[in-house]
Amino acid sequence: MLALSATFGWKLQQLEVKNAFLHSILHEEVYMSQPPGFIDSSHPHHVCKLVKSLYGLKQAPRAWNDRFTKFLLTLGFTASYADPSLFVCKKSDSLVFLLLYVNDIIITGSDFAVVQLIINQLSQDFDMKNLGDLHYFLGLQIQYPADGIFVHQSKYILDVLAKANLLDCKPCVTPCHPNHKLLKDGSLPYSDPAHYCSIVGALQYLTFSRPDITYAVHQVCQFMHASFDTHYYAVKRILRYLKGTMSHGLL
Structure with missing residues (x-):
């Protein structure tokens, strides 16, 4: 619509x-x-x-x-x-x-x-x-510039940052490390698997208006059943990237 x-x-x-x-x-x-x-x-x-x-x-x-x-x-x-x-x-x-x-x-x-x-x-x-x-529907914010419709999720991003206790985190310029591949193991198991799944699920919803994080989110989704600390570090990097690009969306 x-x-x-x-x-x-x-x-x-x-x-x-x-x-x-x-x-x-x-x-x-x-x-x-x-x-x-x-x-x-x-x-x-x-x-x-x-x-x-x-x-x-x-x-x-x-x-x-x-x-x-x-x-x-x-x-x-x-x-x-x-x-x-x-x-x-x-x-x-x-x-x-x-x-x-x-x-x-x-x-x-x-x-x-x-x-x-x-x-x-x-x-x-x-x-x-x-x-x-x-103007607002299911986490999507809609604005009406002269050249079309602008859809973003800045409020939803703030909610996810608060849930992850990262409201005061330092932004980064990319959603994932360009030369780092996530492995199935190699670190300690993450202490709160349910929290990992919850945050990653929220990131999946954000891809509706943020295709720039799709690849990074796909990577962390592979470890929903068995997440390690290194995987959550990757999740936090996506959140730090979103912190610095909250005004981005689809036009």
Whole structure:
């Protein structure tokens, strides 16, 4: 959707569905105790049968997705075969694309009036919050210079640096040493393998907007199952490189 917006100059709008799971209709029989403050004094030991979903139910996410998907189908949308969270609607000569992630929505299209019409239709059936132009979504920060769209993850980088306790680290100019090959052993095993996997996983997510670290991240990914101190030194070098290039991204 970012590519479509950048190519055709379409506006990206962001919406949020308030209390999304509470909109879901339950098809299973689920009962709950009477909540404190709402106990029927004449039937204090009775339970309540749920008509709609609640947060915490195992079927709540699926029920919400089914509810929202069915409503989109009534508006003329079809779900993408490649990505079930992406929906496409063709109206006359206009195209509208909608992306759903839990209760967060991105919507764009060739005719902004049609996009606005669909937003209004969604707002009539769901309690929606219109966040306006898309600026932040799942760790991606979006800016709109005159020549296109700029995507970066500087806030996410700061979060990863804080997680690795490297906010005050000294930056370096390359993400990996040009003449150093990582080996399967040769040093002590890293003391916190779960931490290693967590940081490397975060670095993998950063490659979406930072292709310049892809090779270095690929190298450290090879040791997720058995990491050594030398491997974590390589991870820290990537983080030091990111510290000095936080403003980099994709234009």
